[in-house]
Amino acid sequence: MSVVKETYSFETEAKQILDMMIYSVYSNKDVFLRELISNASDALDKLHLQSLTDPDLAEVAGDPFIRIVRDQQDRNLSISDNGIGMTKDEIIAYIGTIAKSGTREFLERLKERREGDPAEMLIGQFGVGFYSAFMVADRVTLLTRKAGEEKGWRWESSGDGTYTLEEADRPTCGTTVTLKLKEADPENGLKDYTSQWVIQDIVRSYSDFVSYPIKMQVEKPKAEESGTVLEDQTLNSMKALWMKPEDQVSEEEYRQFYRHVAHDWKDPLERIVFTTEGMSQMHGLLFIPSQAPYDLFMRDGTSGVNLYVKRILIMEDCKDIVPSYLRFIRGVVDSEDLSLNVSREILQQDRQVRAIKKGVTRKVLQSLKKILSDDRDRYLTFWREFGTVLKEGLAQDDGNGDAIKKLCLFSSTAGQDLTTLEEYISRMKADQEDIHYITGPSVEILRNSPHLEALLEAGEEVLLLADPVDEIWVQGARFGEKSFKSASQGASEPKEEPEEDGTSLLSFIKETLKDTVKDVKISSRLKSSPACIVGDEDDMTPQMERIMKAMGKDVPEVKRILEINLSHQVLKKMTSLMEEDKGSLIPFCHVLYGQALLAEGGALKDPAAFSRHLSSVMEKALC
Template identity: 50%
Template sequence: MTTGIEQREFQTETRQILDLMIHSVYSNKDTFLRELVSNASDALDKLKLEAYRDKDLEADTSDLHIELDVDADTRTLTVRDNGIGMSRDEVIDLIGTLAKSGTAELRRKLREAKDAVASEELIGQFGIGFYSTFMVADKVTLLTRKAGEKHGTRWESSGDATYTIETVDDAPQGTSVTLHLKPEDVEDHLYDYASERKLREIVKRYSDFIAYPVRMQVERPAPETDDTSAEDQDAEPKTVVETETLNSMKALWARPRSEVTDDEYNEFYKHVSHSWDDPLEVIPMKAEGTFEYQALLFIPSHAPFDLFSREHRAGIHLYVKRVFIKDDCEELMPEYLRFVKGVVDAQDLSLNVSREILQQDRQIRAIRRRLTKKVLTTIKDMLSSEDEASRDKYRTVWSQFGRVLKEGLLSDFDNRDTLLEISSFPSTHSEDEQTTLAQYVERMKDGQEQIYYLTGESRQQLEASPHMEAFRARGLEVLLLTDPVDEMWVTSVPEFDGKPLQSIAKGEVDLDTDEEKKDAEAKREEQDKQFADVLGWLTSTLEDQVKQVRLSTRLTDSPACIVGDEFGMTPSLERMYRASGQEVPHFKRILELNPTHPLVEGLRAAHAERGDDPALAETAELLYGTALLAEGGELEDPAHFAKMLANRLARTI
């Protein structure tokens, strides 16, 4: 069965990315072959697993391998595997279109990349390795047949706006990708991909650890024999064709660390993560005893573009006795460590494991606990190290993955103390350096019992907040928490090192020392009497907006601020829940007034003289609105507020 050739157009996003790749200059084009070999290895893994699951699958798994076929005369290079293969629909979805999210961001970053190396790293980071073939080829032909299916698919493109696809009946099981190489640059012999020597070098460098043989047929001089005639001696030297395996196939995780080079670790990381950058940290593990496993984990040096995307996939590959079971094994690592990449090779699990069995398996849960503790301990060691290079690694980890790690404070109660120890936050102590909670506690002033914090959208907004005034005046350090996840974890973490966490925008704040309290008590009683009437009137006037109006001890310059109950929900958290589709009630908060501010004192005097004057009610609304804006809040009716303010300003001219 062979159908007619169908011509299709690439997605707009795919065309733009292909154009960027074809017309850009890259410093190291060799990595296209690593991507193809890595894809072939994945296809072999998947076939092996499917054969375990489906005993009736009509597929030959007796000699799984990857083959390189090069023709120097026609300048073609074919990378062939006998793995799982693809159906026609899968070819269209995976090759004909760029179905991943984030393509617009990729195009922007590719254009902004300062050099070729940066561009290459972005290609790997965004998971479009197949398209790198167009860096070296004028035309790419893909022939594939999915295991168990009768017909295959041929796909072909020259990297322009279109590709062709047809159904064929003469395709072997697996996938072959044939590159019609660009003309050789005689001035640049580094990129002669029709050269046996070059291909051998690339495979050895990038794919030596692949678990399947990477084979290539090579010509060798025929061995000489004793009965060679004189006529034969004058003829052209005879050659024989031999099949050679180019890679060692050694499982990197099974070798002692002392026997593995940094380059080997780096290339293995790129293989399992499909990244083009080197890892920040390598974590080898070996467990013996009741059950045995080996693991090789990597902490990346950069966060992937889809770290916070729903489509983001976990990064741990599960093997059992060197047999691939599944990639992206979510059961082996908690969600907040989803950036960690690597492999786990267990000895005692069933080869025919399903997702449900993995979730329930006691050994899997135990491995997960140990992997989690090892990763967190590694990060903690970076932080506590006296070596500046290690501390720089910690800073990189936190800058790239801090937001994700803080998610663990909400879900991982067993490791919460360690997570708190490795967490860093901006604070008023320094504009440049973040602080750990332990460092904050060391700097606490005598008599200070709480760790103070304030949440919001930006450091600039928080530093300008009226809530900060009394703390700034007394030189008290405040953590400035601006990540969305901060709004959630602070409500579930009661304390650190015996010190309660206290929002300076919630509850009542009492910063006076024992001596100051004696002097201030009488003054406050007098103020309460003086302001009792206006406070009651304001509470009634603003009853739709606030639950109470009271005098403040946290203000020094501003006339008013809005605070929540000690255990109430912040407006930002309310908005987050509503944005996610959850219905939450609106929580009224408290308006606090600065009794020493001229505006507040004037309002008290005016109310004592004029009572329920409508103009004073307008002043009350303006006072509340400005307090809401000062903390970065949103007015319910901005147009009404602007009209009141304009009218008031007009009367002052």
């Protein structure tokens, strides 16, 4: 009886996907092997699960394996498994027809894909991995036999919009996918996929942790004579350390794994191993490095967390599952239920990814909290390397602001040691209502700021915030019942009205500096300095102005308020000169403003003019 070969046409959307796979240019064509190995692993999983309840299949199953066979002469590559296999109807349903709810969105995402977006992530998301074989092959043949059935089937297509299907013999259950490879073309990303070194490298990169052995015949030198011999070799380690309890993994295995994923030869500062159950089941093995990577603040820097689904690498450096303020984290997250089927809506994918991100963030913040509580010195090491990055989380509204505030360390006027907000509050005076802070270019400049004089005299502590991100998160911030109040924002009110000559000096300075400052006021915050510059509570701070300009933003000039200390000897001398030689006070006014600007770490707008005014003041003083 002759075997009838039937010809079928791909459905319209399946044909569109084939065309895109064949003719679109992808930066990484290696993913085809990852997808075919992943399909084989899934088939072995399904056979194992069904054999648990079906005694007949248990006898069929045998030892599971995935085998790769290279044929360099005919340029063939095959991937075989002894898994569940497929029936004729399943072949047609799975391969010939993929008109599911997610297919149209997959096509739209491919068409709208921006330059540089990872196309391989789209392949993984929408379950069209089998079609990726046509990126590297002129013809694909699939030979399969369903476990528990006698009949097998051969499917074949050259990607021209049609495929053939016929009955065929296969001695055991499982599936073999054979690719008639295109000629190697390195310029267009086509490697020689019959090379054992290429295959070994791809398996190590993408499928090293697949739980079934991936076997291949490899060439090895003969022991006592020239030439080579073929030996069977398992290409993958099958050591998914994140799936094992910690007490079953040695410290050396963890160190080696960290070096593998982080490319860092220093030991990590902390290891985070976790498993979550419930709505989103996942396993994670994360590390906090002991030293910041060189690209930590680069726009295109790596986040270093790889996303796996059932031990198959889906995406390296997956920024979607780690917030940017935790981009220093390295390691692996493996989701058990992140769907890669084309039938899943993209909205559902996003929801699952958000759940993973939320879980990962919570675990990392919990680990940091424990280090801070149990080992302050080790936490200080972390903070010196990554504190500025973690504080970026205070400016992001992702619901973790309160937890991050508890993890932050700050310089303060209480001493040289860094402090937490909880420690600051424990030292607050009984009648102190707010958390005092001041922002500026450096802790050293802030520590000597004239803005702090009254607060320090009153015994109140001030946080010294010198990181650029501090300007963003501290505005309107609260910690528990306490609000944050700037020591350099909001004009102070003098405790008593100045005498008439003081009022005259105030008016004169205001007139002299009318093009430079918004107002001149008598200060109650100054004790030992002659003057300082402050802003209204809603004004942009000088630090924020510098940040905006560095970002290339057009920033309108913000005039600020000059506060003067009438009890200071300089101001007393200026007051006495009001009647003697008022005109000579003009350079004094400009120098007074310039030194107040320099005291807060500001930059002189016209250094040459300041130098002339300073020379005039010196000449006056020395005459």
